[in-house]
Amino acid sequence: MRNDYFTRYDGVEPPDFTPMSKRRTLVWQGLAGATVGLGLWYLQWRWTQSLNPDALTFSIVVALVETLFFIGTLIFYFDIWQEQDTPAKPAPQTRKDAALDDTDDPISVDIFLTTFDEAPEVVEPSITDAQALRHPAGVRIKIHVLDDGNRPEFAQMSERLGVNYISRNNNLGFKAGNLRNALFQTSGDFVVILDADTRVFPGLLENTLGYFRDPKVAWVQTPHWFYDIPQGQEWGAWLHAKFGARAGWLAKPLKMVSGMEHVGRDPFLSDPALFFDVIQRRRNRHGASFCCGAGSIHRREAVFRAALCRKGEDLSKLSARLTCAAPNAAVELQPFRFHVSEDIYTSMLLQSDAQAGWKSVYHPQVECRMLSPWSLKAWATQRLKYAGGTFDIMLHDNPLRHRGMPWQTKLHYAATFWSYLSALWAPVLLLAPAISLFTGMAPVAAYSVDFFSHFLPVLLVGELAMLAACKTHNIHAGRLSALATLPIQLRALWLVLLGRKPKFPTTPKTPILSDGLRFVAPNIALLLVMLAAAVYGGLATFQHWPGHSVSLLVVNLFWLGWNALAVGRFVLSVLWNPQTELSVNSHPIPQEGELPNALSGKTV
Template sequence: MQKDYFVAFEHRQPPQFPGLTKLDEAVWHIAAGLTIGLGIWYLSWRWLYSLNDDALIFAVAVAGAETAAFLGTLLFFFDIWREGDTPQKSPPKSRSAAHLSELGRLTIDVFVTTYDEGVEVVEHSMQDAAKLHAPENTDIKLHILDDGKQSGMHDLAKRLGATYHIRLNNIGFKAGNIAAAMRRSNGDFVVICDADCRLYPSFLENTLGYFRDQNVAWVQTPHWFYDVPAGRDRALPSGKKRPLRGILRGTLALFLGRKSGTDPFMADPSVFFDIIQRRRNRNHASFCCGAASIHRREAIMEEALSRWGSDAQKTSAGASEQVTPICRLIALQPFRYHVSEDILTSIDLHKKGWKSVYHPKVEARMLSPLSAHAWATQNLKYAGGTFDIMLRHNPLFSSGLNWRTKLHYAATFYSYLTFLIFPH
């Protein structure tokens, strides 16, 4: 990686995501309603009148695929039906206001996790974390979680006054790295950052207030890649003298955009965050996406201890004399040891009745995948992790989640199943 290449993008400002107006929402609901009505009408005709008796198996398969696609549309429409932003509140000025026991000041641990990212990347993230505005009666502690034991990282932590964490192995990968650091820290709230996650100074001021609700376990903020190429203006034909060229210019601009080379790896996550995550928030069903999130330690540790006790009980069944040694072998996992630890941990917390909040304003900036290989690896991780959760930890068939939250998770799973219905 070219050293400090991202410095060239320092001037970029985060996008604003205003909520939809009532008119916009009404137009969307009318369009969705028409789509649903036409879909029901079409499928009724499809199943009742159009099946080919001479090739019935093929006809049923095609109609079944169309029906599955329509069900996916219904799931998607439910997923994004309307916005429901949680009202923002001022940060709590006391522990009791955040529903914490004992007296004293609120404490925040900021974890910056790293494995093989360069020291120059982590340094910028740590410098920005050091600029966080601490709300009244709040203390901030910075931590570098170095799972790669890189030379120079310890010196960076020492220079910035941060606590430096390493461990003997890499069990659990990122989740294990965080678990090890949580055992050596005691902040009331934990901010999770990847190596390239650079927090804005307002992060705590704008997120801590949500924890005035004692049932809120975490707050997720949008991911914004500030190094995505802005593109160049297209060489579109001029229409000043020839009207047909003007029509062609407008048509090309409509379908191709006025710029080329914008976001070549399709890394911009704004559609996922501002549309899907934001609209799931109406049912407190947005899930954690790791970086740029803040968590109530009590919630994640309570769930981890409950799961640890349950696993120990199952493992030691019929071998009571071995309970203590077995318990020592079972790792305490504040975040589940899984390739998609953030989603799986979200499911566990939602099942226990904890709420999540999606904060729609960008409070951090990050780096996008630097190559097609990095992009593919990242998306393969997302897909593989989601498939594993669907097959081994499926929340749709477990108790604890209300039906609305189950439908939101079902929409996530369905999005990765479409290739089975419509193979290319």
């Protein structure tokens, strides 16, 4: 591990996520309403006047997929309709202030730092940053290293740094099991969950504990911020380094074609700002933002109450569970549900407790920093975990069937599920241009003025609505990522349908050079199909083969090229090399397989 890997990014400042202005909100909502109206108008015309009788099955399938995407748009618009931040309050100074009991006793907070196979160099900065947390008046803090690897060197490091060390003899339940083991050996009123690479800023508790003055708040989630996302090189500098000064003229056209200012910036589209500042932040208006693991603060009472309710145990045992107890006192109790997506699963179960009425708070400002995936293997591992966990929950314990969950919260979860389910029908629109070019069949009766007069308005107004809704965030990154991850999402769904339980893989977070071609092989195959379709369609048009026309060629080549740019985005990421980001000098970036296991991953 390079000793300067972390320090080189210490000066990077976190973003300031400003609230959405009233004027921008009105613009977004007006455009959203117009998009819905135009979309209904388009679909009515599409189903009644534009179906192609010469290719009826193909035409109906495409129209059905367009309808499904429109339904997804409606759900998504509800999901992000309006910001409503929870007003900040000063940190409580007594247990009474935090709605714990009626005493003026101090509040205790446990800091859980989970680790499995990370290197000490990854974890030690997280410990020292946690030790720098400011102690709000009346709050006692204790830091615990939760080592699921049971490693002597971590016990020694913990002793040297003066923090508590907790391990266990098995990995039952993986991260959720690691958390459960620690919960039964600690007694803090609140629990802060950090991953091995999560480095908190000093004001975390000062800025978040105040939300717990509301006795219904079960947890507070803060944004994830990857402080080491590669910034890449400006096109001119990259061209000069690769091809010499004469190639500099290509910088401007390459910017226009690629839509990117820099080569290699965020090569795996890892920046989560759009998800946290738009989606999570706006779910907060219904207390429905879900836990995302690292950077979250939990009320101990809430997670234990939910676990006891799931087991059908008497809630009178709750007070006993909140105190230190032997881990074997609740072998089957799962305060955090054992699952690959234990964070969202536990959130869902808490929000279904109608009697307790638990809710979450999304705190919109960055309070900690963490490392991003720096290889295609890390990216693919992370995406497979997310998709597999979501599909498993959706198929086996769908929150939409939970009677105690408010309908607004159910719709927010529906937006998440629908986005993943779209992997089933997105390939139709992705491949429709290629099918048209190969067969000469069009999904509409004609590419006429009537078609474009219905189609273009909903497309353009919808794009303006998204630009207004998402503030200054990159709306294209999410679309590119969705298309690039289609093979991974379909694989995850297939594994779940086969009855294979989602696994708990670690996400490699250190810069490793590895063969990424195997992760983008489906994308390459798809690009070859698109290229073949373009060549075949062009040849068929100029040879005047039946069904082929210039209008069919031009329209479908446009959409084919658009889709190819999206699919090819991740193919180009194979060419990205962390050597361009790190000054390696005499410390080369290790190849995959050269690192000990302890240096290769991050507990998720």
